[in-house]
Amino acid sequence: MQRYNSYSKYLFDTFGCKVNKISLDLGFTCPNRDGSKAIGGCIYCNNDTFVPPYARSRYTLEEQMTNGMKYLRARFKAKKFIAYFQAYTNTYSSVNELEKLYRQALGFEDVIGLAIGTRSDCIDEEKLDMIQRLAEEVYVLLEYGIESIYDKTLDYMNRGHDYESVLKAIEISKGRGLHLGAHIIVGFPTETEEQMLAMADEVSGLGIDVLKVHNLHIVRNTPLARMYAENPFYLFSYEDYLAFITKFIERVSPDLILERLFTDTPHQLLIAPVWPKNHLEVLRGIDAELVGQDTYQGKFYKS
Ligand code: SF4
Secondary structure: OOOOOEHHHHHHHHHOOOEEEEEEOOOOOOOOOOOOOOOOOOOOOOHHHOOOOOOOOOOOHHHHHHHHHHHHHHHHOOOEEEEEEOOOOOOOOOHHHHHHHHHHHHOOOOEEEEEEEEOHHHOOHHHHHHHHHHHOOOEEEEEEEEEOOOHHHHHHOOOOOOHHHHHHHHHHHOOOOOEEEEEEEEOOOOOOHHHHHHHHHHHHOOOOOEEEEEEOOEEOOOHHHHHHHHOOOOOOOHHHHHHHHHHHHHHOOOOOEEEEOOOOOOOOOEEEOOOOOOHHHHHHHHHHHHHHOOOOOOOOOOO
């Protein structure tokens, strides 16, 4: 028995086969990099950490889709696909241009939907109306980077928007037939562990469907790497994180689907924390911790 709702199981149950997301980098930027809000971006951001080699903006959408599907079929036996507009801010363009790209990706055989990663300050009613029309035809997951519910932390990470902005974006996104996703980061030195755990309570009440939890990584070629070199601070050890994420899972709503529970960074880009485990071992470690404590998602959820 799996003790939390995993996104891969949700997709299998919903579509009746193995579904994987194809990461795409269509050459967007973001207002936190191009000077509209800030220059330099969020202090932890290095898009190379999560975009696979086939998803590079120097390749066309067609090349990324074709190579992505080939890779995912071979590696994970994927049968169907969600085109994942992942890198940077994927609603940061005109409505017409966005619709053209989204529809182009949906035109590939075996693509059953879209996932669109964005910032709360890069969405509006006009864009949502267009995305809503797509959601009447296919599965659409709109993912917001919340990162933290604390403005002090959002300031520290140079996020360029506050938590109120996230609340407004989620509010105008509801009731449109979209699946709403969010990601948060735990481990900033601006928060206590109890404040991080309280994010489980808060995000459970937002009306979102899918949550990604990332533990903070210090990644090469980021402002945070320089800050950390000058002033190192505590980052979750593997053992401490297992204890933390178990408590987090217990507090989160039993209705949420958990797409990610920790961060993966290619070893050549990761400065800290370096855990002596690979992806599968961490997943198994979390499962073993839940079983060992005989606990499960939502055990201590307070609605
Ligand atoms: S994390 Fe997202 S919003 Fe922040 S700088 Fe990177 S691409 Fe922009």
